[in-house]
Amino acid sequence: MIEGRRISAANPRPCSGRRIVATKRSRPRHDSILNSVKKLQRREISSKRDRSFNITNAQERFRNMHLTEEYDTHDPKGHCSVVLPFLMKRTKVIEILAAHGIVFALAHSGVCAAFSRETNQRICFLNVSPDEVIRSLFHNKNNDSLITVSVYASDNFSSLKCRSTRIEYIRRGKPDAGFALFESETLKWPGFVEFDDVNGKVLTYSAHDSIYKVFDLKNYTMLYSISDKNVQEIKISPGIMLLIFNRAASHVALKILSIEDGTLLKAFNHLLHRNKKVEFIEQFNEKLLVKQENENLQILDVRNAELMEVNRSEFMTPSAFIFLYETQLFLTFRNRTVAVWNFHGELVTSFEDHLLWHPDCNTNNIYITTDQDLIISYCKAESDDQWIEGNARSINISNILTGKCLAKINATNGGPKDDKSSSKTASSRQSHSAIRSTVAEALEDITALFYDEERNEIYTGNRHGLVHVWSN
Template sequence: MEGRKISVSPRPCSGRRVVAKKRPRLDGFVNSVKKLQRREISSKRDRAFSMSNAQERFRNMRLMQEYDTHDPKGHCSLVLPFLMKRTKVIEIVAARDIVFALAHSGVCAAFSRETNERICFLNVSPDEVIRSLFYNKNNDSLITVSVYASDNFSSLKCRSTRIEYIRRGKPDAGFALFESESLKWPGFVEFDDVNGKVLTYSAQDSIYKVFDLKNYTMLYSISDEHVQEIKISPGIMLLIFARASGHVPLKILSIEDGTVLKSFNHLLHRNKKVDFIEQFNEKLLVKQENENLQIFDVRNAELTEVCRTEFMTPSAFIFLYENQLFLTFRDRTVAVWNFRGELVTSFEDHLLWHPDCNTNNIYITSDQDLIISYCKAESEDHWMEGNAGSINISNILTGKCLAKIDVNSGWPTINECGSNNGGLKKRTHSRMRSTVSEALEDITALFYDEERNEIYTGNRHGLVHVWSN
């Protein structure tokens, strides 16, 4: 899939990469495979909830509110016709009781969970197309990455806006970031919340630069036209150079100052395509076409191989750093592996709805204990027909399905609307356009707010639904 190349999902303690486009494209903005392959998730030291508590936390989740990202009358300053069309929600981010929903068209709306009203649109220029969102917890701000019609949609522009300004309905109170960088195709910007860094690449002069995510000051640069890819792990960066005939040159750098920690060559089978090369702390994962998976320890050169019939190349995977595990996604199924090449967990009742492993429909909690996904709905003896799926919450270490939101999840009563938080007191059923079944159809984005214990989903109609207990 062409379009936005994203290495990390927009989730708490994660990073993301967005690549400038060569020409405008109104479809296929999300490269979900790359997005999942590079996703990085940090963990709290202690797990806050046991399995039973997790079941209780999600047991009574029901449809409680609906927001609409489409309102051309409310944003009449837009000059691009496609921005005024109703399109699917491709990304949801929540911060400080504000829900941000980005539509495929490039329009981004902010909604208040306190008043249940739309606060504002984040498009501050009439020709702005927002491509990506990133919540920077270091300074409580939202970073938007956009392209503009005046620039033929070819160059990325970043803007930081404090959440407090957005809450006041002043999205134009932000300031531009990385103005000195030329982020034209195939340049990119990557936000790495794990290390608190930003990586930019200027294709014009083949220079990578690393910035501090706290104050956006430049720390150091890497200038080498032979670098093919940079991949980030906690504390380090892996530089992958142009492949030689029988090996690929690699360097491991300190992410803090760019110091070279190790340089080495990894041997490859000649004339075999490389499926992926990934770095996970001291472990290097290399998979070539029709070959075994190699897990190489860069500290002691110890090599572990996993038979290609046991570990078939996944379409995507997610690293769980402090658990020393990784998830693989293949044919709508999820599995958990350790770095000895052993299968740890297979998931029950967790057949993903989307075959492309779209990470917008997957959320992993910061404790790395739960995975929340949009799945195929299952009856007692077969997969249910129809367009309504289910939101499944499963334990990562056991694979057990702890709870799910499906068509049997009830509506709140009028009393329940008034007995929840103040933002729900004014809501009546007449303000809800969708039934539970309709809200579970064609979900295109999913986000779990761990502080509020609420799940937000977006669908192809541009509607955002709040699920809460």
């Protein structure tokens, strides 16, 4: 399901936008998260040819999901001779990834653990240096490797360092068998590295010389560079990059480049209202979305300069977006609610029974399937249109096109099933993995969520550093 990713060392981690920005601080902060708007604006959902997904099958797939395993990212004895005291502390899970039967869980402290779904044991920690603080993870499907982005105490946590490790090596308990990436780049604040799964590219920015570089995600070969100190921002969508230049009084200069070779496809100025703050500029294929403070949403077709406006009373500025490249739609997040829009500025879907638990639209707790037909979120739990309790939580699975809630996991249905076979299975698994949490406890304070589409399992992490497996 994921996408382009830009990650920042100036904050503990982003989630959905995979851009990682280097810090300007002497040591990392562990008490804040990257602005959720930036995180969601960068999320780009990968596509798949066959999107047909039967709703009945989806309901059946999630109907009997219940708590089956529990893993712990915290090692009270320490996984290595750490020199950083905060690595020894129990902290919340901030990111979960899964591939080929291995679950990767990154804790807020910077410790990352890998667990085997076959043995239900911790395989290893991914921190290969005692002063390494891992900031984020990226699964490179092109070469079946895991990319870790880290900062180090020996460097005053000021520079981002990337490492690629084959997942097979991690399975063998050899996280140190990887190799460094982008060693020629100086990724100090406000420099960054962004992983773009849709186009198979990596974008880096070295702030000291104001040079952007594009690398091939398959073999990490540098393809081309962009050197222009007037570039304020770069945004990536399928096949193209949008360069946003420093704003003039009445317009903003924009350029569209080919993501493959950096060829200039179009250069133009977009008129702006003077003295009005630009709330966002987003590119989606040939559509440019521009919104200024207290103004209508503008949707510009860059091919023919056709301009469409959506009344500001109909389209309230969202706190975040997710673009669905397969369905030519986009999601907006505002006040814990989710809505689906098309590029005619029309509301397509409003979701029922899908009030997000976290107010900041944290994409750690949202997963969109590869077919882009389902959204899995951590929500406030409802029953018969009434709140069960003021603090009741649930994991909701909803259809993106209809807004219908297809299934949910809550404290009522998330435990062992009544029938003998499933009860026996759940009982044996619980005994095997020594699950300490009740279903209600596992659903409390979920801080990360991931759905493994191959295994049909949901993984959640909480503030105690525990990872829970929900399976049928």
